Amino acid sequence: MHNNIVRADLDCLIEYLSQDDPRLTNGPKVEEFEKAWSNWLGVESSVVLNSGSSANDLAILALSHLKGVGEVVVSPLGWVSDIASIIHAGCKPVFVDIDLATLAPSVSAIEKAITRETKAALLVHILGLAALTQEHIELFESLDTVELIEDVCESHGATVGLKKAGSFGWMSCFSFYYAHHLTTIEGGAVCTNDMEVYETLRMLRAHGLVREVKDSAVRASIVESHKDLNPEFIFQYAAHNMRPTEIQGVLGLAQLARLDENNKARTRNLMRFLEQLDEKRFYTNFATEGSSNYAFIIILREPDTRLRDAMENKMRENGIEFRRGLSGGGNQLRQPYLRRLYPDLDPKDFPNVEHVHNYGWYVGNFPDLQVQEIDWLCEVLQGPVN
Ligand SMILES: Cc1ncc(COP(=O)(O)O)c(C=O)c1O
Numbered sequence: 001m002h003n004n005i006v007r008a009d010l011d012c013l014i015e016y017l018s019q020d021d022p023r024l025t026n027g028p029k030v031e032e033f034e035k036a037w038s039n040w041l042g043v044e045s046s047v048v049l050n051s052g053s054s055a056n057d058l059a060i061l062a063l064s065h066l067k068g069v070g071e072v073v074v075s076p077l078g079w080v081s082d083i084a085s086i087i088h089a090g091c092k093p094v095f096v097d098i099d100l101a102t103l104a105p106s107v108s109a110i111e112k113a114i115t116r117e118t119k120a121a122l123l124v125h126i127l128g129l130a131a132l133t134q135e136h137i138e139l140f141e142s143l144d145t146v147e148l149i150e151d152v153c154e155s156h157g158a159t160v161g162l163k164k165a166g167s168f169g170w171m172s173c174f175s176f177y178y179a180h181h182l183t184t185i186e187g188g189a190v191c192t193n194d195m196e197v198y199e200t201l202r203m204l205r206a207h208g209l210v211r212e213v214k215d216s217a218v219r220a221s222i223v224e225s226h227k228d229l230n231p232e233f234i235f236q237y238a239a240h241n242m243r244p245t246e247i248q249g250v251l252g253l254a255q256l257a258r259l260d261e262n263n264k265a266r267t268r269n270l271m272r273f274l275e276q277l278d279e280k281r282f283y284t285n286f287a288t289e290g291s292s293n294y295a296f297i298i299i300l301r302e303p304d305t306r307l308r309d310a311m312e313n314k315m316r317e318n319g320i321e322f323r324r325g326l327s328g329g330g331n332q333l334r335q336p337y338l339r340r341l342y343p344d345l346d347p348k349d350f351p352n353v354e355h356v357h358n359y360g361w362y363v364g365n366f367p368d369l370q371v372q373e374i375d376w377l378c379e380v381l382q383g384p385v386n
Helices: 007-017 028-041 052-067 080-088 107-113 134-142 195-205 216-224 246-276 305-317 336-341 351-359 371-382
Strands: 045-049 071-074 092-095 118-124 147-151 171-175 188-192 295-299 360-364
Touching (some): 028 045, 045 052, 045 195, 045 246, 052 080, 052 118, 052 195, 080 092, 080 118, 107 118, 134 147, 246 295, 305 351, 305 360, 305 371
Parallel strands (some): 071 092
Antiparallel strands (some): 045 188, 295 360
């Protein structure tokens, strides 16, 4: 990957820091970025945080506070925090397999996993592909007691129909970590159209403090029922500190100005890559419509371990950096933290996630990648292997 924070972003930061007494802790710049980001995404409000993992944690914590503790449907392909957040909140992850075309669970897989205990489905948009189809959206519209939470950490700008991924769910999570479409070095956000969720997230972001609530009437009513407490120090929830700094606000605003243009370049790169890829060796039938690519997705068609190892040797010899297992290293059910918690769950019961775990990689895509580099990458990937 190339550095995604460019000179222009650093110049914005230097200009900000050159003021006489620039504010550095969470304040007006973060708020300005929250408004601009919500506007770009097409949602009412966003709460910017110190990471995408914090976004996962706060989304599921808010779910458990507002809807109760229960089951959350999730696929074992994603980042550790997609599942850790469910466990941290005292909820139970219910695992479902993915479709290879979207790398996300199908409508029927989700429907089968829903029980009376289900509070939400956490759907991860993997590496730029949209996890949602119109059918998913209709499903969640028809479900009164199951919320949709989107993890869009790897797919800023992906669309489903006319709307952006992250604008459909009750909440959506973003990461602004270094290699992502938009970066604030470290950072993240939870976005929502629900004002109760927004106020809850604001408290959960900052120690559970009631003084974080924006709506003065809501704040006053809580304060009123705790007359024995200093209004400045009412801790509504047992919470952490996940606040960002003003530096993240300044960088986010600078990066947002280039995001759409960058995403177009990422998509152009992906299309050039997929058009050349040998469909006999590689799976190429991804649902790319509306995608906003994070990294090139490379999956062998057949479960051929000898070819897999030879391909890895070849990529290493050519200096091509890759990550096996796609997002988060593949099937989370193989990871020690889940093996310990769910020893009876068999990772092999999720055959498509298993296939990606064993025979899938990602290789960096970034806006200034040159066409010659893409063509060369394809040549290396399709050429003869020993
Ligand atoms: C799908 C997904 N969710 C959550 C995260 C966590 O984000 P962060 O690294 O900002 O904590 C990542 C990280 O890249 C991710 O890919």
